[in-house]
Amino acid sequence: MLLAHKKMLVIQVAALSHDTARGLDLDIPFHAAKSVFPAVTCTVQATMRTAMLPAVHGVVANGRYDRTLRKVMFWEQSAALVGGTRIWRDFRRAGGRVAMLFWQQSMGEEVDLLLTPAPIHRHGGGMVQDCYGRPEGLYAGLCRRLGGPFRLHRYWGPAASARVGDWIAGATASVIADPAACPHLCLTYLPSLDYDFQRFGPYHHRAQRAVARLRRQLKLLLATAARNGYDVTVFGDYAIAPCTGPAVFPNRILCRSGLMKTRDVRGRLYADFHTSRAFAMVDHEVAHIHVANETDIDLVRRTLESVDGIGDVFVPAARDGAGIRHDNAGELVAVAQSGRWFAYPWWTKNRNAPDYATHVDIHNKPGFDPCELFFSFYPLGISQDTRRIRGTHGRIDDGREIATASTVASLAAPGSLPALAHGLKDWLKN
Numbered sequence: 281m282l283l284a285h286k287k288m289l290v291i292q293v294a295a296l297s298h299d300t301a302r303g304l305d306l307d308i309p310f311h312a313a314k315s316v317f318p319a320v321t322c323t324v325q326a327t328m329r330t331a332m333l334p335a336v337h338g339v340v341a342n343g344r345y346d347r348t349l350r351k352v353m354f355w356e357q358s359a360a361l362v363g364g365t366r367i368w369r370d371f372r373r374a375g376g377r378v379a380m381l382f383w384q385q386s387m388g389e390e391v392d393l394l395l396t397p398a399p400i401h402r403h404g405g406g407m408v409q410d411c412y413g414r415p416e417g418l419y420a421g422l423c424r425r426l427g428g429p430f431r432l433h434r435y436w437g438p439a440a441s442a443r444v445g446d447w448i449a450g451a452t453a454s455v456i457a458d459p460a461a462c463p464h465l466c467l468t469y470l471p472s473l474d475y476d477f478q479r480f481g482p483y484h485h486r487a488q489r490a491v492a493r494l495r496r497q498l499k500l501l502l503a504t505a506a507r508n509g510y511d512v513t514v515f516g517d518y519a520i521a522p523c524t525g526p527a528v529f530p531n532r533i534l535c536r537s538g539l540m541k542t543r544d545v546r547g548r549l550y551a552d553f554h555t556s557r558a559f560a561m562v563d564h565e566v567a568h569i570h571v572a573n574e575t576d577i578d579l580v581r582r583t584l585e586s587v588d589g590i591g592d593v594f595v596p597a598a599r600d601g602a603g604i605r606h607d608n609a610g611e612l613v614a615v616a617q618s619g620r621w622f623a624y625p626w627w628t629k630n631r632n633a634p635d636y637a638t639h640v641d642i643h644n645k646p647g648f649d650p651c652e653l654f655f656s657f658y659p660l661g662i663s664q665d666t667r668r669i670r671g672t673h674g675r676i677d678d679g680r681e682i683a684t685a686s687t688v689a690s691l692a693a694p695g696s697l698p699a700l701a702h703g704l705k706d707w708l709k710n
Contacts, residue, residue, distance in 0.1 A: 286376075287510045288688075289456060290467045290704070291501060292328070292383070293494065294321065294474040295673070296516025300482065301683030304495050308502065308514070311693035312681040313700065317603055318566040318674045319518035319682075320648075322355075322384045324697060328515075329383075329467075330364035331701035333603040337364040339385070340609045341563040342648055345570050350553040352561050352646035357396065359389035366390060367705035368465055376708070379455055379463035382448055382471075387412055393455065393463055395419060397432055407432075418461075422451045435471065437640040438655040438662060442490040445472035449497035453504040465708065466510075470497055473520075478650050481522040481670035513691050515700055516682035518673040524619030527666035528589035530560035530567055531626035537583050539576070540626060549632045551646060561610065562622035562647035565674030568610030569593070577611055584614055591617040621672035624649060630664060638662055 301310035316327045316334070318341060326332075326339035334340045339362055343354035362385050368378050372390065379393035380386050386396050391414075398412035409432045413419035423429045426447060434444035452468040455461050472494040476487045498514070505512045531551075534540035539558040542549040551559065558580045560567040569584065571577050577595065585593040592615045596605045604613065616622055624647025627633050636644045638661030640652045650672075654663035673680075684700055686692045688707060694700040 286708075287456075287464050287508070288466070288704075288707070289452070289501065289505045289510045289512045290328075290465070291452075291498070291512065291514045292325070292467070292469045293498075293514060293516050293683075294469070294471045295477045295482070295518060295520045296473065296514070296683045297482070297519035298516075298681040298683045299519075300473065300491060301516070301685070303491060304498065306495065306498060306502065306685075308512070308685045308687065309692070310514075310683040310685045313515070313684045313694055314696045315516075315518050315676050315680075315682045316697050317676050318563065319676050319680075320563055320566070320674055321517060324517040325383050325385070325469075326362045326364075327698055328701045328704075329362065329366050331367050331698065331705050332364045333698065334609075335603050335605045337362055338606050338608045340604045340606055341561065341566065341568060342384075343561055343563065343646075344608050345561055345568070345610070347570075352553070353643065354645065354648065355384065355642045357385055357387045357398070359385055359387060361385050367701060368708055371465065371708040376464040377462065379461070379466040381452055381455065381467065382469040383467060393418060393461060393466075395422070395451065397430065397435060399432055409433075422454055425454050426450045436642065437652055440475040440653060442472040442475065442493040445470045445494060445497045449500050453500055456510055457504055457508050468501075470494065472497060475653060477520040478669060478671045479653050482520050483522065484670070487671075511687045513684070513686040513688065513700075513704065515684045515697065517697075518676075519680040519682055520671040520673045521619060521675070521678070521680060523621060523670050523672055525589060525617070526620070527623040527669065528587065528616055528620055529623050529625060530562065530569070530584060530587070530590070530614060531624060532628065533583060533587055534558050534560065534580070535626045539580060539583065542626060547632060548634050549627045550634050551626065553646075559646070560614065560622065560624070562624045563674065564648060564650075564672050565616040565621050567614040567616075567622045567647075569612035569614055571611040574611065581612055584612075589617050589620040591615050591620075615675060616672075618675065618678045621650075621669065621674075622647070623651075623666045625664070630659065633664065637664055
């Protein structure tokens with residue numbers, strides 16, 4: 281039976297490490313915890329909504345390789361990509377209302393209120409900035425209350441800014457303060473730290489300005505939650521570490537070894553996944569190495585494991601402790617050395633780059649590209665200079681700890697992100 285007074289606001293803060301949280305100076309104590317591997321957005325969110333490891337829910341990265349289509353897809357938004365029962369299933373069946381705001385892979389999710397960026401890409405170029413909202417009219421109403429629409433260019437790309445969290449925090453506060461909406465469980469996401477932590481590193485003075493902005497956003501949400509009878513749980517998804525060395529290019533290594541193949545289209549080199557024996561789908565400090573024939577696995581592993589900047593190459597099926605033994609994982613998984621990260625390019629000269637390399641194109645690139653956070657004037661577009669990236673994430677060792685906090689004692693210091701998910705699931709049941 282649903283307890284009418286039970287209400288919870290869950291705030292995921294991108295890149296909120298324990299070190300960063302200690303400087304927020306909020307009226308809620310933060311505790312150190314361990315994230316889930318790989319410590320990237322979609323994997324963390326899938327674990328939080330299912331209380332399962334990637335080996336079960338299947339979200340082993342921010343992207344996935346479809347072996348039937350032979351196509352890499354990043355940042356797809358269907359909730360069906362996340363396997364497993366949601367932690368709020370029984371809560372909703374008992375009458376609880378659930379809201380999910382700005383979480384990845386949320387479209388079609390079993391919730392009562394939903395809001396997520398969903399631009400329309402025009403056939404002739406450009407896009408219509410929009411958000412997908414349920415129920416009908418949710419987004420339009422928030423735009424009226426907040427004095428304008430959500431600005432997608434502040435969410436990702438060279439103009440991405442901690443300011444984007446102001447709109448999301450305002451929208452979240454509006455939802456939980458609205459008697460007509462009144463979700464009993466509201467999950468929201470603040471990306472405010474992510475951009476400048478990656479651009480400049482977590483200790484740069486510009487990164488600290490993002491921390492100050494986040495502090496104001498959290499104060500708004502904590503105050504609104506208190507006024508409206510909500511408990512609050514805050515958690516970080518990963519800790520961003522400073523880049524201490526150059527990016528690692530596993531696809532260049534595989535191309536030179538004849539294992540990855542490309543197509544030359546008017547001088548531009550496009551990946552040919554139909555004939556490649558191996559390629560790397562990169563995601564920050566972690567890369568899934570997809571190998572077409574199992575007879576090549578040992579060869580590919582030997583090719584990569586001695587490369588400068590690669591700390592480990594392993595077969596996920598043989599390492600249960602990694603928590604990613606799933607069909608969506610690569611036949612091999614590579615982990616960068618601390619302070620290094622994986623870049624997706626296979627070409628070595630800018631004139632040979634695919635056309636999408638100089639654009640913000642999060643869906644066509646077979647890997648996460650943090651260079652999209654920088655402009656380039658030659659060639660005009662986004663930068664291809666990987667030396668500009670000063671922060672990265674994905675590993676959960678090297679003493680990296682995320683921050684968690686809660687007004688519910690049983691959720692305040694879970695010790696790990698999966699434990700927090702299990703604790704929240706139990707709290708919703710009792």
